[in-house]
Amino acid sequence: MELEQVLVMAVAAIAEENGVDVDHVVVRSFKEVSKSSLEQYIEDNKIFYHKYQLGE
Amino acid sequence: MDQQWQSSIVSLNNRRETVAAAGGEDRIAKQHSSGKLTARERMEALFDDGTFVELNDMIMSRSTDFGMDKKKKPGDGVVTGYGYIHGRIAFASSQDFTIGGGSLGEAQAMKICRAMDKAMEMKAPFISINDSGGARIEEGIDSLTGYADIFYRNTIASGVIPQISVIMGPCAGGACYSPAITDYIFMTDYSQMYITGPAVVKSVTGEVISSADLGGAGVHSSTSGVAHFVYPDDLSCLNGVRRLLGYLPQSNEELPMNVPGVSKDDSSVLAEIVPADSKKSYDVRKVIDSIVDENSFFEVQESFARNIVVGFARLDGETVGIVANQSLYMAGSLEINSSDKASRFIRFCDCFNIPLLTLVDVPAFLPGSQQEHGGIIRHGAKLLYAYSEATVPKVSLIMRKAYGGAYIAMNSKGTGADIVYAWPIAEIAVMGASGAVSIIGKKDIEKAEDPAAKKEELLNAYNDKFMNPYIAAEHGYVDEVILPEETRQKISAAFNMLKTKERDLPYKKHGNIPL
Numbered sequence: 001m002e003l004e005q006v007l008v009m010a011v012a013a014i015a016e017e018n019g020v021d022v023d024h025v026v027v028r029s030f031k032e033v034s035k036s037s038l039e040q041y042i043e044d045n046k047i048f049y050h051k052y053q054l055g056e
Numbered sequence: 057m058d059q060q061w062q063s064s065i066v067s068l069n070n071r072r073e074t075v076a077a078a079g080g081e082d083r084i085a086k087q088h089s090s091g092k093l094t095a096r097e098r099m100e101a102l103f104d105d106g107t108f109v110e111l112n113d114m115i116m117s118r119s120t121d122f123g124m125d126k127k128k129k130p131g132d133g134v135v136t137g138y139g140y141i142h143g144r145i146a147f148a149s150s151q152d153f154t155i156g157g158g159s160l161g162e163a164q165a166m167k168i169c170r171a172m173d174k175a176m177e178m179k180a181p182f183i184s185i186n187d188s189g190g191a192r193i194e195e196g197i198d199s200l201t202g203y204a205d206i207f208y209r210n211t212i213a214s215g216v217i218p219q220i221s222v223i224m225g226p227c228a229g230g231a232c233y234s235p236a237i238t239d240y241i242f243m244t245d246y247s248q249m250y251i252t253g254p255a256v257v258k259s260v261t262g263e264v265i266s267s268a269d270l271g272g273a274g275v276h277s278s279t280s281g282v283a284h285f286v287y288p289d290d291l292s293c294l295n296g297v298r299r300l301l302g303y304l305p306q307s308n309e310e311l312p313m314n315v316p317g318v319s320k321d322d323s324s325v326l327a328e329i330v331p332a333d334s335k336k337s338y339d340v341r342k343v344i345d346s347i348v349d350e351n352s353f354f355e356v357q358e359s360f361a362r363n364i365v366v367g368f369a370r371l372d373g374e375t376v377g378i379v380a381n382q383s384l385y386m387a388g389s390l391e392i393n394s395s396d397k398a399s400r401f402i403r404f405c406d407c408f409n410i411p412l413l414t415l416v417d418v419p420a421f422l423p424g425s426q427q428e429h430g431g432i433i434r435h436g437a438k439l440l441y442a443y444s445e446a447t448v449p450k451v452s453l454i455m456r457k458a459y460g461g462a463y464i465a466m467n468s469k470g471t472g473a474d475i476v477y478a479w480p481i482a483e484i485a486v487m488g489a490s491g492a493v494s495i496i497g498k499k500d501i502e503k504a505e506d507p508a509a510k511k512e513e514l515l516n517a518y519n520d521k522f523m524n525p526y527i528a529a530e531h532g533y534v535d536e537v538i539l540p541e542e543t544r545q546k547i548s549a550a551f552n553m554l555k556t557k558e559r560d561l562p563y564k565k566h567g568n569i570p571l
Contacts (some may be wrong), residue, residue: 038100047291054313
């Protein structure tokens with residue numbers, strides 16, 4: 001997915017969550033968050049993993 | 057931002073990159089190719105997402121002997137810090153096998169000890185992930201002292217905060233004794249624990265044995281009883297740790313969390329699960345599952361001393377510790393290993409304010425020279441001691457057999473049970489009818505014209521007189537004889553009533569349990 005598309009989706013999500021018009025959201029800066037080493041390992045090795053949560 | 061700031065930030069980022077690189081790409085790849093996660097990946101899997109905070113990441117060995125000045129790396133082969141598990145704080149250390157094989161030197165030990173000290177100050181659980189070749193030989197006596205510092209803290213923290221050891225690689229020599237002092241040991245299928253490895257065993261005794269056969273997870277979970285939980289890989293193992301912690305309080309000053317689940321009552325099926333014929337066996341885990349909240353039973357040491365089942369469960373969302381005779385193995389009799397297994401579990405529950413439910417169906421202490429010579433008197437005494445000493449709420453249900461000394465040892469009224477229930481098929485007696493009649497009716501049977509008929513007559517008389525729960529109820533050793541379908545409701549009501557129980561023991565430094 002193109003970076004621009006990701007940004008558009010992020011802006012739309014922020015606008016919806018805050019109940020404001022998309023035109024009123026201004027992106028001043030952004031930082032790409034890369035996958036953690038563990039997430040990458042799980043993806044590379046096609047491991048089915050779900051972190052145990054209380055009550056399961 | 058001026059130039060000095062910029063260069064300082066660049067310097068810090070470079071140092072951070074060095075720390076994050078651990079032992080280097082090749083060693084990380086090797087760790088991954090052997091099916092193991094890195095130390096930091098393990099922390100990420102252990103803690104709630106995004107909550108892990110690392111401490112002392114740049115600590116370095118001070119040693120320069122034997123080329124250590126060229127080999128040493130920031131972090132010194134262990135990652136330590138804190139984070140949250142189910143929203144509650146916990147501390148952990150995770151040895152980094154990619155740096156010097158995770159070997160323990162002075163700085164690594166100091167780093168682990170600092171995290172342990174913080175766990176004690178914060179009254180929070182401590183989890184130790186082990187993946188290490190052992191003591192760092194280049195650092196000599198400082199390495200050994202480092203182990204001693206850890207063992208000392210393990211001992212002082214015992215009974216104050218839950219301590220969990222996770223073995224995810226080698227754990228050899230003196231290093232085994234930290235896990236051994238902690239409350240629970242988790243192992244992965246490819247981990248090993250031994251005091252002396254196969255090479256030393258061969259050189260000293262001539263015995264040829266593989267690592268797995270000497271100290272693998274299979275051996276320690278079924279034969280030695282050293283390991284409490286075994287999982288196939290790192291991720292499932294760390295999920296197991298997360299599950300266990302969900303049953304435990306943060307420290308001995310707290311109660312476990314209430315975790316609302318599905319409170320079901322399957323007591324109506326209990327009479328189908330447990331045969332009235334006391335010679336027939338059944339799986340007591342089905343009884344447990346029918347009483348406790350849905351899917352809440354978490355068995356401890358399931359492959360060791362299978363004649364007794366212990367584990368955690370929830371009743372109306374509250375944690376309870378369960379001890380139950382398992383008639384599928386040795387008819388549920390007590391022997392050396394089951395006595396040790398149950399005693400340690402009972403004492404853990406008592407340390408951490410976890411009420412105890414005991415399900416009794418026990419024919420005897422296992423007879424024989426093997427047991428006597430192995431010290432069944434000493435080991436069985438632990439069970440009596442543990443139940444008698446425990447001040448947490450204690451409820452028993454006598455399902456079928458409760459004979460002799462084994463009856464007394466399984467949380468009987470005399471050893472401090474708060475509430476004892478019995479089903480109408482319960483047999484509470486000094487021994488079974490056949491054994492009893494052969495002793496007390498021996499002369500009558502020998503003198504009788506028809507010994508077989510006389511024996512039958514005496515058996516019937518004994519059965520009528522003793523093989524029921526009513527004499528025990530009349531004498532006050534059983535609080536109530538209940539129907540199977542009333543079981544969950546009665547047990548639940550008893551624990552609710554006991555919530556505010558207070559029972560103090562007389563002052564002492566500590567008791568002298570027969571070890």
